[in-house]
Amino acid sequence: MKNRKLRCIVDNCYESGQQDSSSMYKFPINPVVRQKWMDNIGDIKYMNLFNSRVCRRHFETQCFGKTKVFSWAVPTLYLNKQEVVHQVSKPSRNVFIRRCSVRNCPSRSPPERLHFFPANPEMRKEWMEICRLTLDNKWLFICGRHFRQTYLPNSKGNLRKDAIPEFHLGTEEEDPLGKSITSMKSCSNKSIISFKSDDSGIDEESFKERKPHDPCANCLDLKQQLAAALLRVQQLEEKKEQEDTTDSDEEEEHIFILMK
Incomplete structure (x- = not known):
C-alpha cells in the first residue's frame, strides 16, 4: 500500500510519495556509511534524518538484498548531480579457511x-x-x-x-601424509601377508623345498668368529683338565710321604 506521507529526501524525485514503505529506506546507523549518503545526496545537513527516507530508485541493482538494501549500500543514481562523491564499493568477503x-x-x-x-x-x-x-x-x-x-x-x-x-x-616423528595413499595401502597389505596368525600353521614340505639363501659377508664373518670362540673354549677346558691332573698327583705324593 502506498504511503504518501513517506517522501524521498532527494530533490525533484518524481517517485517521491508514489512508492510503498518497503521501497523507502532509512538512513543507516553506521556513521561512516550514513555520511556517505549525506555527501552523495547533499543539502541535508539541517534535516531530521530520523524521519527521512530514500527510495529504491537511487540505488544500483547490486545494493539490494532479499528485502532491504545492504548495510554497505550507497545511493548513487538520479541525485541531481553530475558526479557523486562516493561510489558503491562492495566489501570483499573474507574466505574462511x-x-x-x-x-x-x-x-x-x-x-x-x-x-x-x-x-x-x-x-x-x-x-x-x-x-x-x-x-x-x-x-x-x-x-x-x-x-x-x-x-x-x-x-x-x-x-x-x-x-x-x-x-x-x-x-x-615425520609427517607421513606426504606419501601417496596407494603406497600406504601396499605397505599395509604387505604387513598382513608377512605376519601369519598363530593357528595358521606352517607348510613344512614347501619349507623344506625352499632353496637356502646364499650367505652374505656378514654371515661368514659371524661364523668365523663363532668357530674361533668355540676353539678357544675347548682349549681352556683341556688346560683346566691338565691342571686338575697335576694337582691330584702332587697330593698323592704328599700323602705317601706322610704315611711313611
Missing part, C-alpha cells in the same frame, strides 16, 4: 573436504583424546585421511556416526 585439527596434518578447506567433530559429548571427548587435543571449541575439523575408507561418505554425505579417527594422528 578451515584446517584439520590433527597435528602436522596439512589438509585445508578448500580444496580438501573437512568434517566437523561430533556434537555428542562422549564421542567428541573420545575423538579429542585420540587426536591428543586439549582445547575444545566449535571450530574443530578433521579430514578424511584419518578414517577408514568404509567410514568416508560420498561427495555430499557425512561421516558415519560410528566413525573413529585411526590413521596419521600426529604421533609420528
Whole structure:
C-alpha cells in the first residue's frame, strides 16, 4: 500500500510519495556509511534524518538484498548531480579457511573436504583424546585421511556416526601424509601377508623345498668368529683338565710321604 506521507529526501524525485514503505529506506546507523549518503545526496545537513527516507530508485541493482538494501549500500543514481562523491564499493568477503585439527596434518578447506567433530559429548571427548587435543571449541575439523575408507561418505554425505579417527594422528616423528595413499595401502597389505596368525600353521614340505639363501659377508664373518670362540673354549677346558691332573698327583705324593 502506498504511503504518501513517506517522501524521498532527494530533490525533484518524481517517485517521491508514489512508492510503498518497503521501497523507502532509512538512513543507516553506521556513521561512516550514513555520511556517505549525506555527501552523495547533499543539502541535508539541517534535516531530521530520523524521519527521512530514500527510495529504491537511487540505488544500483547490486545494493539490494532479499528485502532491504545492504548495510554497505550507497545511493548513487538520479541525485541531481553530475558526479557523486562516493561510489558503491562492495566489501570483499573474507574466505574462511578451515584446517584439520590433527597435528602436522596439512589438509585445508578448500580444496580438501573437512568434517566437523561430533556434537555428542562422549564421542567428541573420545575423538579429542585420540587426536591428543586439549582445547575444545566449535571450530574443530578433521579430514578424511584419518578414517577408514568404509567410514568416508560420498561427495555430499557425512561421516558415519560410528566413525573413529585411526590413521596419521600426529604421533609420528615425520609427517607421513606426504606419501601417496596407494603406497600406504601396499605397505599395509604387505604387513598382513608377512605376519601369519598363530593357528595358521606352517607348510613344512614347501619349507623344506625352499632353496637356502646364499650367505652374505656378514654371515661368514659371524661364523668365523663363532668357530674361533668355540676353539678357544675347548682349549681352556683341556688346560683346566691338565691342571686338575697335576694337582691330584702332587697330593698323592704328599700323602705317601706322610704315611711313611
